[in-house]
Amino acid sequence: MTGNRVFLVHGMGSHPEGWSQPWQQAFARAAGEFAPYAAGDRALADDVTFVEVGYDDVFEAYRARWRDLAGALGDAALPAPLQPVFAALAQQGDGVVPEYFWTHLLDVLLWFGLAQAREAVIATVAEQLVNGLEDALEDGARVHVVAHSLGTSVAHDTLLCLTDPKYTGGRLDPAAGGRRWDSLLTFANVSRLLAATRSPSSVQPASAFDPLTSRVNTGPNGLLRDFVVARHRLDPFTFVRTFEPPAAAGLSRFALRRYRDLADIHALETLLANPGVAAVCLRSLTGDRALGTDAEIAAAMPRYDQQMPRTDAAFATLAGALADNAGTSFVDVARAVLAIVRELDGLRRPV
């Protein structure tokens, strides 16, 4: 086993085992730009072990239950007014409700709208993190979390909940003497947009879960040693209530402009392709604080510019309209949702 254990927390949608291969390949590709990995005689896998963390089975349980219940009643002699309701619930493919509602947006709605779904997801992720942490500490490894999109909100809440003393007894709370997470790397961070309105903890109030003021930071009693927040300026998911924490030691913030295809603008791979972002992330993950010299980053930039040729402001109008706005008005939110729907339509088109 390697000296670094990296837990990967996915975003919305279904993620069967092995889902993280593209992420792992993106990290390995990025590492290949820098010594000691550039020479080819050492691989990132020699220093870092990736571990998948999943929680979509919780959302899948909701989806399946609603569909099964509705399906079972489909043949029953239901009163006519009820039939369309159960038919809609039971649908499997595209119908009145687009399929991506079931496969993607429902995850977000459940996480944001149903406290019990949120709590169940946290319980699921907490168990996996602590299991993995136990293994990692047995090997004397450092422990990191990489999260994307919805996963950033999930990781944020879970790390906070793990400071609750009921089960962990302060072991994961630096203020109580416990350990910090060596790093949290977030891509397309939506934790502020999806912040809990009702506390998932029986100990901490809802206000403790505001990502801008929560203890998920690198401060004296913060839960992290390193914190990376990377987003794309044109990513509609981060338009509204953008997570922009104040500057702090150990915090690295990125807001990128370049992309290849709008359909990929929300993807972790698009953000990690940036050599500067990659260097900072790899410094945290490998424990080499000088990994990725200025010369190496500068040398990799032309490749990045070529790989991500567009800076076209497809969403610039909308982004600009929201840039000077806290994004709390209904109109702004509605406009952003429309942009997201358009974005999802783009995702559904074959590349």
Place this chain on the structure above:
Amino acid sequence: MSRARSAASALAALLGAACAAPDRQAPGSSSPAPAGPAAQAPDYGGYAARLLPEPVPELFRLDAARLRQRPEYAAIAAPVRELVRPDLDVAGFEALLGQLLLAADRIGEPKARAAVVGRLAATAGAVRLASATSLWAAFAESKGRLDDFALQHAADAPAGCRLDGYLPAGRSVAIPFACEQGGGVDDEGRPRGPSRWFAYLDERDAWIVVAVFDLVHSALEANLQLGEVAARLRQNRTAWDDYLRHGYAQYPWEELVNDRLVASAWDSPPDRQFVFLHAEPGVVFDLQHGKDTSLDAALLVHAIGHLWYFGDDRGWYAGASATAAITSDEDHGLGYGVTLHFGRSVASASVPAVSVGLLWHEGNDGERGLEMSIGVDLLRLLR
């Protein structure tokens, strides 16, 4: 055992010395700040910054975990290797600290020596006074912090610098270790400019500081006893799974109702559930005219009800609801009454969830009386 005794003696001898920690001048420990570029060197907390050559030596760029294989680290760790293990008790930890105090006393830089020796001694004293027997519990009870033994970012680093050090105190660190001045990347990932690396300790002292703190940190982490925590979190997850996936099924509107009305937290799954406008396939059997009638298929609608879950794993439930029954026979009339629900809510349950009701119906043909309803969670049986 003899090693533990000698370590204890060393600890006792050093405890007193730690408090005073005289500013002893060690050979080679007070390297003056280099001339030239170091004139603007980011000195910190009374420590002079020393410009490092390129490439930056691994000691100052790598995390302690990656330095464990280096001979300099191994030389310091060798006498205590066997004391860094998962089953360490308080006495064993004291023995470890005693040995490390001997190593720390060889630090040449007086402030760093005083800080390291002082913290080790204070930790040993506090742990000894704690009433808990397990190492983690004693350490937590003594108000110790794992943070103290790991490299931390200093929030009060000189402008334009990223400075890491040991022994955090608020925004500061007591022992600055390494600092990168300039450099870094902007918010679009482009290099801001060249950087220079500085160190605050000479290599000999730095190896001792890194190894001593990492060994204490490793010993404490190895004794966090996370196995017990993981087991309880596993049970918590199972309870959530039993409630959401194997409990009495809920329609979306019931999910909303229960979400609002039933208290829960991530570490406290719901132990009750409301039933609200819950449609369920079933059969009704007329109790008073049983000789003439057979089972009638019916749609059972549980208008409102309440269930309780039992066990830490939420493995059983029982409850009651007010029910209406609609059969395909229009002359049968609407049935209404009370239904009892019970079931096993675990993945391996062979007993189906069953709802048994006693209803009153008044038929259009004048037939009236008691009837029994049985609703079965067919979904559970089919899975």
